Amino acid sequence: MLKKKEKALLVAGAAVVVLYLGWVVWVFQWTPEQLNDHFRPKESVAFSKAAWQKTKFGNLTRYEMANDLVRSRRLIGATAESVRDLLGPPLYEDSAEGSTCLHYDLVHQRAAPAKCLLLPRFLFWNIDTWALDVQCRDGRVTFVKIRET
Numbered sequence: 001m002l003k004k005k006e007k008a009l010l011v012a013g014a015a016v017v018v019l020y021l022g023w024v025v026w027v028f029q030w031t032p033e034q035l036n037d038h039f040r041p042k043e044s045v046a047f048s049k050a051a052w053q054k055t056k057f058g059n060l061t062r063y064e065m066a067n068d069l070v071r072s073r074r075l076i077g078a079t080a081e082s083v084r085d086l087l088g089p090p091l092y093e094d095s096a097e098g099s100t101c102l103h104y105d106l107v108h109q110r111a112a113p114a115k116c117l118l119l120p121r122f123l124f125w126n127i128d129t130w131a132l133d134v135q136c137r138d139g140r141v142t143f144v145k146i147r148e149t
Contacts (some may be wrong), residue, residue: 059107080140104132
């Protein structure tokens with residue numbers, strides 16, 4: 001039979017596990033987009049068109065150069081055609097109501113996992129990818145971001 005102290009420790013341990021699992025469910029079901037952006041890796045290297053063209057999906061340098069493009073706001077105001085010239089053809093494009101979004105896949109999240117102590121890498125298989133989205137309105141870039149897909 002368990003002693004009072006052992007029962008209290010067991011209950012406390014179970015409570016911690018339940019709270020952690022509840023938090024994990026909340027993160028995966030109701031995570032605001034800002035939280036993903038907050039925890040994604042922010043390492044960057046200076047963008048170079050020549051270096052970009054040498055990289056393909058899965059190359060971490062491609063992700064780091066995309067971070068530089070987002071941080072520097074270099075693409076804001078550029079034409080969609082100049083973005084295609086700089087980055088090459090997008091993986092796909094979405095168009096609606098005078099707005100176009102160019103999508104460039106960068107790297108698997110396993111290669112550049114989000115950094116959060118409460119979501120340790122060894123517990124979760126990241127099957128998503130990081131993508132660079134370049135949003136254009138009336139032919140000009142208005143917004144650039146890296147998002148999970």
